[in-house]
Amino acid sequence: MTQPIDIPVSKIEILKSELPKNCWTQDIDIIAPHLTEWRDKYFGKTPLMLTPRCTQDVSDAVKLCAEHRISIMPQGGNTGLVGGNTPMGEVLITLKHMTRIREINTTANSLIVEAGAVLQNVLDAADAENRKFPMTLSSQGSCTVGGVLSTNAGGNHVLKYGTTKELVFGVEAVLPNGDIFNGLTNLRKDNTGYDLNRLFLGAEGTLGIITAASLKLFPKPKYVQRALIGLDSVEAAISLLEDFRAGGRLAMFEVMPAIGYHAVIDGFDSIRDPFDTSYAWYLLCDWEVESEAEGMTLAENILGKAFEAKKVLDAVIAQNETQAADILSIREHMSAGQKFLGGSVKHDITVPIDKIPEFFRLADAKMQEVVPGCRPVGFGHFGDGNIHYNIAQPEGADKKEFLANWDALSQPIFDICDALGGSISAEHGIGTMKFDDLAQRASPTKYALLKAIKRAIDPERIMNPRVMV
Amino acid sequence: MTQPIDIPVSKIEILKSELPKNCWTQDIDIIAPHLTEWRDKYFGKTPLMLTPRCTQDVSDAVKLCAEHRISIMPQGGNTGLVGGNTPMGEVLITLKHMTRIREINTTANSLIVEAGAVLQNVLDAADAENRKFPMTLSSQGSCTVGGVLSTNAGGNHVLKYGTTKELVFGVEAVLPNGDIFNGLTNLRKDNTGYDLNRLFLGAEGTLGIITAASLKLFPKPKYVQRALIGLDSVEAAISLLEDFRAGGRLAMFEVMPAIGYHAVIDGFDSIRDPFDTSYAWYLLCDWEVESEAEGMTLAENILGKAFEAKKVLDAVIAQNETQAADILSIREHMSAGQKFLGGSVKHDITVPIDKIPEFFRLADAKMQEVVPGCRPVGFGHFGDGNIHYNIAQPEGADKKEFLANWDALSQPIFDICDALGGSISAEHGIGTMKFDDLAQRASPTKYALLKAIKRAIDPERIMNPRVMV
Incomplete structure (x- = not known):
């Protein structure tokens, strides 16, 4: 495990004197929420929190840090789960003041947004234009675009739309030397060199700070058909995948074991079991379709076939939005429900x-x-x-x-x-939590490549030095 | 423009003496077809062509080249269009003897294939398993997987499925030092470090030699509905895109101007015009659907709406496979048809x-x-x-x-x-053709990053040194 960082007070004083007053704080009350995370697994410390208002602010700050070899940790909504967002002596830089949606283009189906914007605001902005940004996470009300991109977050829609990486045209990022890389395109084809944008996605802030991103929007499906299915084994779930995804409509395929399912049902008063009987496994599916009628027909056909093949024990096809929301709620409470165990x-x-x-x-x-x-x-x-x-x-x-x-x-x-x-x-992601695991378990060739890239772009190890590689 | 390469004969003799006899050739008749390309735009030369039979062969050869600082150019089906596949003194390495499909997994929907396999063989293998590999190019009968991946080829299905980059789980590649990087996964989620696989895609062989790849397969649509549409302007074509792609069924949206369209119709006896009148622009669309009936209904609805909005002048909805093939044939002959002009x-x-x-x-x-x-x-x-x-x-x-x-x-x-x-x-891609253009037109920050990555992975500039960056 990498060691905590100790930055001399004199260097911090340089940052304070050179940067605009609204671009940093040492106010304990303001900083405190940024030093721990929601599960109370990590507790951190920082000598200074940078609070840039625009990309140029970020660039100015990073240039100064580079000059004086000051370690930086970027932070988005502070919802990360692997210790990559809790400083241990680094200067913390929060993007929370950069939240603007710069542009929505409904012909190119693109949306340019600053890194500090909360994901939910992007989902809403896309929805208002009759578009879908296919990223749903339990933290979507608090996680930020920059954090989601830097961790290559997954979520429930990967099956149809891919992970975050697949949902991004390009990024604007401040490099470890303070230069601004501008990849804010909406081009679906651009073969002019290595895929630089991609390098920053999932890099956990170790190659630079994502300050904005151009995101891919999709046509909004007119109706989502949801079903909850009772199964006797995990094998049964896997055996259903092929038929369920035929036609490219399947947008969610989430599985829960009885123990987790019942912990949620029993633990939360607001959540009820749509089944009368208990099953060993539960499968929650979404199909994105063009009408309610199409959804019902599709679900009935697919499930009818599965019943005949004896792969399914029981099923509830959501008849309306309330039922659909109730079913999803069980899955969404799976993490929280485990506290009852x-x-x-x-x-x-x-x-x-x-x-x-x-x-x-x-x-x-x-x-x-x-x-x-x-x-x-x-x-x-x-x-x-x-x-x-x-x-x-x-x-x-x-x-x-x-x-x-x-x-x-x-x-x-x-x-x-x-x-x-x-x-x-x-x-x-890796964060600090799996830093040693990656070092030990990656092939020597892979690890050497990771280190070579880190060294090429951040030779002084200024950006998130305790994280990933 | 970068200069031709001059490798001393003594170094070539080392390769000849150290490598197995079946892994190289100087036979002019065998080498000749690899030195020019189909448009006769580039004519090259090479002192030696390497003919590896397996990944270890490639690794052994590259290790030796690295040791003696011998420049290498990898070549696939030799269908590239930017001079990135015509050697000018480099040792040429052809992957054409590595063509094996190593694995097809219909649950994970993945296919592992060696780099020298011709694309058409991959399409056929996927089809035989009731899967679609969504890459269609006019050169699909001769281009190879390694070339397609190294150039991030596009084609007609990008609209729905993305460019080559999006269709790849990972690659096996021999690095410039001869080490073998193994990224042959079929995992849809893997957040363990930077996206190394992606670096090799579209790198035009400048960071290593792709020796195999794990490709993403998709459910095969049951029916493809095709239509050809007459338009009065390019604006009209763009204005149709939103309605046409609603529902996520649109898989092709190809536009042709009258001059190109008629060059094909007039020039090739086998191709006829389905329209009686001439239009300023033509639009060819595919929708991937689950049945012929669904396709007809969808096309009629969408086109009916477009007619009402006066965005469309005329349209032919393909009634069967022959008609569909005839329509596509016009688009496929667009490049060839221009020779008549x-x-x-x-x-x-x-x-x-x-x-x-x-x-x-x-x-x-x-x-x-x-x-x-x-x-x-x-x-x-x-x-x-x-x-x-x-x-x-x-x-x-x-x-x-x-x-x-x-x-x-x-x-x-x-x-x-x-x-x-x-x-x-x-x-x-960039190749040698746009080498100077990229250098002059990329932002200094982008170009510096490209060079930093090249330097990090190929510090001796052994791999395709005249290409890209």
Whole structure:
């Protein structure tokens, strides 16, 4: 693990004296919310928080930091999950004052927005133009565009639209030397050199600071047909994928195990179970269609076929928006619902889709070896091979004692991922949390390439030096 | 322009003595077809052609070249259009002996194939599994996967599926030091570091040699509805885009001007005009649907609305596969048909979609200033903002004399692209042809980044040193 950063007071004084007064703060009350994160897993410190108002402000600040070799950590909505957004001595730079939507182009289907804009505002702006920006995350009301892009966030719509990376034409970014890279295009084709824009996406702020982005908009589907399905196995879920996605309408394929499902139903008064019986697994699907009638026909056809093939035990086809929202609510509370099960060791992994059943066989067995009685809750975006494989403590166990097993539980999971050709980080990223894991588990060739790129663009390691690589 | 390469004979002798006999040739008859390209625009030379049989062969050869600082040019199907595939003294390395499809996974919808495989074979293999690999190019019968990926080829399906870059899970590539990078995943989510795979896509062989790739397959649409539409202006074409793409079914949106259209109709006996009248512009559309009935209903609805809005003058909805093939044939012969107009100066540019009409106004006028009487033939993928803006010689002019104006005609086009926020290379790439243009027209910040990445990964400039950057 990389060490905390210690910046001499004299350097901080230079920043304070050279930068405009509205571009920095040392006010503890203002800074405090930026130093911890919502799960209270990381607590940080910073000698100074930069508060730029525009791209030029960011450039000026970074130039000065580069000149004096001052480490910087950029922060968006502070909703990250891997410690990549909690400073440990770095100068913190928050983009929260840069929130403007600069341009919407409904012919090119593009939207240019500053990095500090909250995702929900982008979703609303697209919607107002009868367009869809296909990114839904539980944190969409507080996460920012810059953070979403820097972490290559996933979410529920990856299946149809891809991860964040696929949803971006290009970015404006301030490089570690303070220069401004302008990739704010809306061109769907541009073969003039390496894909520089792409480098900044998912780079977790280690190659520069994304200050704005040109996002891809899509035609808004006229109707979304939702269904919730009861299954007897995870194999059954995977076996449905091919028929469900035929026609390219499938936009969500989320799977939940009984233990997680019932924790939500039992724990939250506002949420009810649309089924009378309990099933081992639950599958939530969305199809994006052009009319309510088309949605109903499609769902009935697809599910009818699945019933006949005995792959499905029960199903609820949402009849209206309220029912659809109620069903989605169960899935959206899966993370929160796990608190009712006590302490939880969380993983965000991918395996090849056809290896998901094998993953569960191997991982479930291994977890029992490490902590007998622990309760795996593996749910999430199975259509993308992405499992949030969380391990709840054994019933009645001591939470703190259980959480002390974090690494002992995680390393075998990562081993299984590696063996199955999976990834130890599907959508949350590396941050500080998996810094050592990446170093140890990436192939030497891959790791050397990562380091070569970091060195090429940030030779002084000014940008987020404790993060990723 | 970069200079030809001169490799001392002693170094070539080292390669010959150290590498297996079946991994190189100096046979002139075997090498000759690799030294020129189909338009006879570039003629090259090479002291040695490497003919590896497997990835390890490539690695061994590149390691040796790195050790002795021998420049290498990789070549696929030799269908490139920007001089990036014609050696001028480099050791040539052809991937044509590496053609194996290593794996097809119909659950993950992925296909792993070696770089030398001809694109058509991949299309067929996907089709045999009831899958679609959405890449259609006029050269698909001879271009190879490695070349397609290295140039980030476009084609007719970009509108719905994106350029090549979007169709790739990852690559296996031999780096300039001979190390093998293995990115052959089928994971739709993997947030473990910078997007290394993406760096090799569109890199034109300057960062390493792609030896294999994991490609994304898609559900095969059950029916493709095609229509050909007569229009009075390019503005009309652009105004149709929104309604035509609603519902996400639109998979082709190709525009042709009367001059190019009639050159094809008049020039090729086998191709006939489905219309009785001539129109100023023609639009060819595909919608991917689930049944013939759905296709007909959709086309009739969309076109009916467009007729009512007086945006469309005439339309033919393909009634069967033969009609559909006949219509596509016109578009497919657009490049070839221009030979009937004499000499042609070709451009492959993009502008933001809403700027296409403005581009034509500016460019058409400017061309008349440079060569009075010249005949612009701007056609192509307008749904992506991509125009193949070719300038045919004035009627009766001397071909050679006209072609001497290549640069004088091109530079103003590039100026207009730059001014409109476009790109001087949409899908063909930079190669040697636009090496100087990129250097002069890219922003200093962008160009510095390109060079930094090249230097980081290929510090000795061994890989395709005369190409791109």
